[in-house]
Amino acid sequence: GHHKGVTVIGLGPMGQAMAGTFLKQGYEVTVWNRTLSKADELAAQGALKALTVEEALAANPLAILSLTDYDAMYAILESAQGSLHGKVIVNLSSDTPAKARQAAAWLAGYGAVLLAGGVQVPPSGIGNPGSSAFYSGPISVFEAHKETLTVLTSTDYRGEDPGLAMLYYQLQMVIFWTSMLSYLQAVALANAHGITAEQYLAYAKENILSLPNFIEFYTPRLNAGEHPGDVDRLAMGTASVEHVVHTFEDAGLDPSLPAAVLGLFRRGMEKGHASDSFTSLIEIMKQPNA
Template sequence: MNQIRTTRTQGARVTVVGLGPMGRAMANAYLDAGHEVTVWNRSTGKDDELVARGARRAAGIAEAVAASPLTVLSLIDVEAMYGTLGDTGLDGRVLVNLSSDVPEKARAAARWAEARGAAYLTGGVNVPPAGIGQEGSSIFISGPREVYEEHRAALDLLAATDYRGADPGHAQLYYQLNMILFWTAYTGWYQAVAVARANGLTAADILPYAGYTADTMRGFYTGGAPLIDADEHGGEHERLAMCAASVEHVLHTAADSGVDTGILAAHAALYRRGVEAGFGADSSSRLIRLLGNEATTA
């Protein structure tokens, strides 16, 4: 992953379209760097603070795109881009779409933009708005390398860019892989808090232990990845049958506490399937076979 560049060229022109919390953070980062920033949002009022800081308010989307060679989009998804840009002329413009969506929609969006004469980069932002412009923040970027290199300095002002290749869908693929890890972990935190509260504890009571568990996960990923890639699933260190028993204990603890068990029940069912498939003596990494398309071809 690259580091955020500290050399910031003043006077470059950039347009930011979409002024939710993330878009406003991006526009502020460009203003901090001395860029000439044009902003536009479908609903009014979200640009007042930015305009007060020196941003230029475009009268419409066509004016916003025409104002700068580079337009950064921060919208809810790709469909919002189509609705926002409409028939706006894009010939010779560069669009960097930092909106979350699925890889195939990112590829379709790139084809749509290129058919209208624009260069197109896809991005996946790995931090909340407060992380924009901060060290340690990163953004996945994919699309034509020459376009990325030309505008890399401007993008690095937002967060360190991690270029993932020419395929415009790859930035979103890497981003969504991160989101799989993030949302399942976050939901696990909520589930743990629900069980804790049902037993008279608070989120603060279990926070130190939750933090410890989160920190230890890096070790599991680091140790397991090379074995998974080598298709080695021996049960020398942990066996799926033992893991399945532990998951059952988790499920029944939640049930005994009177909280919702839907997520944990699905989790336990997966581990049972692994044991029933004959993988009980193997590592729990065998579950990847059940979760992936290998399950349909085995």
């Protein structure tokens, strides 16, 4: 077959999984990492260990970056600017949309193109079915390298604006982190009453599995910008969340997360939304941070 080569820069848990997957799929893989010893195991599996960033970039037209954040990209590429011309940099480090846009402009200044990517699976998901990553950047560049990128995960191309992959990534992260912390809050309360995480598990799952029905119900209303109080009223929701916060206080626990939720409900009440749905809180969320 034709020669398939790829460079992987950054060998944390994610970069290691990526380089290993490319090797298994028959790619010639060149790796570089700040801490060079992290390349040893991959080298034993057949990866080429570049000694410098320049060497890593020169090896292939495509370099995949898997780093803690975009600042790490500058730390690595600033000393190798002369090797960037004509290269495609696929940055699979997660960061903000603004950071991705700045990076695209910075790379363009050296004749390189950025494809930004946001990986939605842990390292164990790389190369396995059901994995997915958001991509954004020039469509022609994405299409030209889609086959290589699909070795890692299925791809979801979101558009030309390099910030879009990070925007979709952060949209998923805000739901993931706040949901997972709400789960931890519930377990903390259960534990305070002698109920184990294991005993509570079935109830947590049932609750979370009911959420798709709620978001499907409210989506057309959000789309229309309408918040009728026909099935739920903010005044009812406020009382409900007050009960949640009081239950935490009665147990002597930190109510941080439900207290933040209650703060939003109270601002909605102050704005006169008592008879509207709790979805009217989105109007408060859309206001600039005071």
